[in-house]
Every structure is written in C-alpha cells, then in structure tokens.
Amino acid sequence: PNVFWDVGLSDRGGIFNTVLEWLFYTIDLLKNNPKYHIYIKPHPNEFNEGSYATPGVKEIIKKKYKNSIKNLSFIENSSNLSSYDLKQVIDLALVFNGTLHLEFSLLGIPVAATGLSAISGVGFDKQVKSLTHYKEILTKKNYDFRKFIIKDKKKLLTFSYFWFIKRSYKWEKKNY
Numbered sequence: 001p002n003v004f005w006d007v008g009l010s011d012r013g014g015i016f017n018t019v020l021e022w023l024f025y026t027i028d029l030l031k032n033n034p035k036y037h038i039y040i041k042p043h044p045n046e047f048n049e050g051s052y053a054t055p056g057v058k059e060i061i062k063k064k065y066k067n068s069i070k071n072l073s074f075i076e077n078s079s080n081l082s083s084y085d086l087k088q089v090i091d092l093a094l095v096f097n098g099t100l101h102l103e104f105s106l107l108g109i110p111v112a113a114t115g116l117s118a119i120s121g122v123g124f125d126k127q128v129k130s131l132t133h134y135k136e137i138l139t140k141k142n143y144d145f146r147k148f149i150i151k152d153k154k155k156l157l158t159f160s161y162f163w164f165i166k167r168s169y170k171w172e173k174k175n176y
Contacts, residue, residue, distance in 0.1 A: 014115040015131050019096045022114055023057060024064070026094060029138050031069045036138075041075035041083060092137075092145040099163075106160055110148035112137055118163055119150075 016022035023040075030036045046056035055063075058074050065072075075081055083100060084107065093104045097115035104111045105119065113120075113127045114134060120127055128134045137143055150156050 014097075014113075015128060015134060016096070016114050020057070020060065022096050023061065026138070027061065027065065027069065027072065029135065030071070031065070032071060034071070036071055038069075038072045039075055039086065039089075040072065041081070041086075042077070044077060046077075092148065102160060102163060105150045105156060108149060110145040112145075112148055119159065122159060 016025065027038065030038055040057065040061070042057050046058075061072075075086075083103070087107050087109060090104075090109050093100070093109050093111045095101050095104070095111060095113045095115075095117065097113060097117040097120075099118050101111050101113045101117035102119055112134070117127065128137065137145075
C-alpha cells in the first residue's frame with residue numbers, strides 16, 4: 001500500500017476514499033479464505049528512521065484484527081525483498097494507486113488498481129471501476145486475472161519511458 005498519510009492521496013482515490021478504507025475492505029473480503037494468501041508489503045517510508053510518528057499499516061491492521069487472520073502475512077523491510085522479487089508468487093497485484101501499477105504491468109503481472117494511478121486514462125488502463133466489480137474480481141470462482149494484463153507491450157514500454165525517464169514531456173495519446 002501507499003503511505004496512507006501522504007497528502008497527495010486525498011484526490012487519487014477511485015472507489016475507495018483512502019488507502020486504509022481500501023485495505024480494510026480487501027482484508028475483510030479475503031480474510032481466512034483458503035483460496036488466497038494476502039501479502040502486505042508496507043511502503044518503505046514507513047520504516048525510515050525519524051519518519052512520522054504515525055503508526056504504519058502493519059500496526060493499524062494488527063490493532064484492528066489482532067491475530068484473527070490466518071492468510072495474512074506482512075513482508076518486513078528487513079527481509080530485503082522488493083515487490084519485484086514477489087513476481088513468481090503474485091496471481092494478482094492489488095494497488096490503491098501509484099507507480100507500482102505501471103511497474104507490475106511492465107513485469108506482466110495482472111494489476112487491479114482501485115484509485116487513479118500512473119496509467120489512468122492513457123488508453124490501456126485496467127482500473128477497477130466500481131465496488132461491485134472489485135468484489136467480483138476477488139470473490140468470483142475462477143475469475144480470469146489475466147484480463148488485467150496490458151497486452152500492448154510496445155505502447156506500455158513507450159509510455160513507461162516517458163513516465164520514468166522523460167517525465168517532463170507531456171504525454172498525449174496522439175504522441176504515441
């Protein structure tokens with residue numbers, strides 16, 4: 001998840017108003033479901049020394065749910081695992097918003113984003129549009145997560161180049 005106290009998130013939501021609202025809804029939907037194992041990797045800024053006094057998502061989730069969820073694991077910063085290291089075990093990456101949507105897409109991982117992300121409105125957006133759709137994705141038997149893989153790799157790579165390297169260049173679909 002994003003750093004939930006980031007000021008810029010207040011206008012980046014979609015079907016959820018906040019990162020915590022998204023996390024709680026998702027956990028409540030999937031908790032103790034043997035079909036899923038939920039891995040939560042808190043944002044690296046939550047571990048920075050001298051960081052905000054605000055508790056991170058791990059502390060908030062543990063306080064809310066105690067030890068009642070059997071299929072939930074936190075990926076500790078000390079594990080030195082990046083999100084990319086998890087590619088082999090991710091069936092579907094769930095993101096609120098942010099560049100991870102774009103980064104996972106580049107790795108060929110299906111991504112369901114519930115807020116505005118780097119690729120929103122660019123023409124290959126696979127963003128979740130409604131709460132009903134989100135629930136269907138996560139609860140429907142044999143839902144095909146591959147629907148969230150961006151197939152136009154050339155366009156995705158071109159956009160990524162401008163997003164990460166030439167960000168000052170104004171991207172417009174007609175420029176592709």
